Amino acid sequence: MGACAPPSLPRPPAVEHGATTLALRRPEPHWRHSPPPAAQKRWQPPRSVSDDRCGAGTEAQAAAQNRARAERRRPNSQTLGRPLPLSYSLLDGEAALPAVIFLHGLFGCKTNFNSIAKAFAQQTGRRVLTVDARNHGNSPHSPDMSYEIMSQDLQDLLPQLDLVPCVVVGHSMGGRTAMLLALQRPELVERLIAVDISPVEGTGSSHFPAYVAAMRTVNIPDGLPRSHARKLADEQLSSVVQNLAVRQYLLTNLVEVDGRLAWRLNLDALAQHLDKLLTFPQRQESYLGPTLFLLGGNSQFVHPSHHPEIIRLFPRAQIQTVPNAGHWIHAERPQDFIDAIRGFLV
Known part of the structure; x- marks a missing residue:
C-alpha cells in the first residue's frame, strides 16, 4: 500500500485563478522539522534544519545524520505499545485555517509529499505537516507495528504541535491510519481524505x-x-x-x-506484522465528519463491493475518481490530486 510511487515527484504547477497565479502571491513557505533524536527526550520547538534524507551538507552533518539513523534503529522494549516521537516536517501557514496532514503509504516516507506539500501551502496558505510513520523514513524503529499504534503516534504528535482539529490526508497505509484516527478521536479530525484505499481488504497489495x-x-x-x-x-x-x-x-x-x-x-x-497492515481493524463506531475517498481511475485497490462498508463507517463519505491515475495519484497526477483536495475543502 503506497509502495510504488516514482522516486522523484514532479513539482505541481501553480493553480491559475483568472489572470493571477496564486502561488506567486504568497511567500515561500518555511519548513520546520522534528527535533533530532537526542532532543526528543526533552521536547523542544521544531527548528529550521535540512531534511536529512535529501542531504546536501557537510561531512560532519552527514556523519551525525548516520549516527542518528543508527540510534533510531536500535530496538527498545520500552517503546512497545507506546507512542514514538515521529519525524516530521511542518510548513508554516495561517493558524486560523485547519492544518493539512499528509500520511505516506507502506515503504514510503514524508518526502514523498514534499512537492505536494509546498504547492499546497503556497496555494492555500494553510500549515502543512508531513510525517514519517514509525519504522519508516527517519522515525524511530519499534517491534510494535499496527494501525492502532500508528494512530496513537498521531494522537500524541498532533496536539503537541497545536494542529488539531486538522484535515488528515492519508495514502494507502496512511489512509487506513487516518481512518482509524478519525474513528477513534473524531475531535482531532476536521475532515478526512483517504487516497486509493478502503477499510476493506483488497487484492491490490497482494504482492x-x-x-x-x-x-x-x-x-x-x-x-x-x-x-x-x-x-x-x-x-x-x-x-x-x-x-x-x-x-x-x-x-x-x-x-x-x-x-x-x-x-x-x-x-x-514489517514482515512480522504485514498481515495486520493489509487489513483494517474491525470497528463499530462511525466518523460523522466530511470524508473523501479519492481513487485512481486505473487502480484496483478499491472495488465497488467496498462501498457499503465505507458508508457504514463514514456516512458522509464522497467517492471521487481521478482519471488516468493508478494507485499513486499524488505522483502520477499531482495537480489533479491538489485540485481534488482543494475542491473538497471549499
Whole structure:
C-alpha cells in the first residue's frame, strides 16, 4: 500500500485563478522539522534544519545524520505499545485555517509529499505537516507495528504541535491510519481524505509480502562503492520486483549507515506484522465528519463491493475518481490530486 510511487515527484504547477497565479502571491513557505533524536527526550520547538534524507551538507552533518539513523534503529522494549516521537516536517501557514496532514503509504516516507506539500501551502496558505510513520523514513524503529499504534503516534504528535482539529490526508497505509484516527478521536479530525484505499481488504497489495521478503534477502558486501552497491541491490531485487519504477522506489530506502548501505525501513517489524497492515481493524463506531475517498481511475485497490462498508463507517463519505491515475495519484497526477483536495475543502 503506497509502495510504488516514482522516486522523484514532479513539482505541481501553480493553480491559475483568472489572470493571477496564486502561488506567486504568497511567500515561500518555511519548513520546520522534528527535533533530532537526542532532543526528543526533552521536547523542544521544531527548528529550521535540512531534511536529512535529501542531504546536501557537510561531512560532519552527514556523519551525525548516520549516527542518528543508527540510534533510531536500535530496538527498545520500552517503546512497545507506546507512542514514538515521529519525524516530521511542518510548513508554516495561517493558524486560523485547519492544518493539512499528509500520511505516506507502506515503504514510503514524508518526502514523498514534499512537492505536494509546498504547492499546497503556497496555494492555500494553510500549515502543512508531513510525517514519517514509525519504522519508516527517519522515525524511530519499534517491534510494535499496527494501525492502532500508528494512530496513537498521531494522537500524541498532533496536539503537541497545536494542529488539531486538522484535515488528515492519508495514502494507502496512511489512509487506513487516518481512518482509524478519525474513528477513534473524531475531535482531532476536521475532515478526512483517504487516497486509493478502503477499510476493506483488497487484492491490490497482494504482492507486498514478496517485496518485503526480497528486500530482506538483499546482500551487499562491505567496501563496495555506493553506486555499485545500489546497482547490486537493484539486480538482486529484479527477479521479484520486475517493475523498474517500483524497484527504484524501494531502493530510496537504502541509506548509508556507519559506512555501509542498510535499509532504513524496519523490515523485521514489517514482515512480522504485514498481515495486520493489509487489513483494517474491525470497528463499530462511525466518523460523522466530511470524508473523501479519492481513487485512481486505473487502480484496483478499491472495488465497488467496498462501498457499503465505507458508508457504514463514514456516512458522509464522497467517492471521487481521478482519471488516468493508478494507485499513486499524488505522483502520477499531482495537480489533479491538489485540485481534488482543494475542491473538497471549499
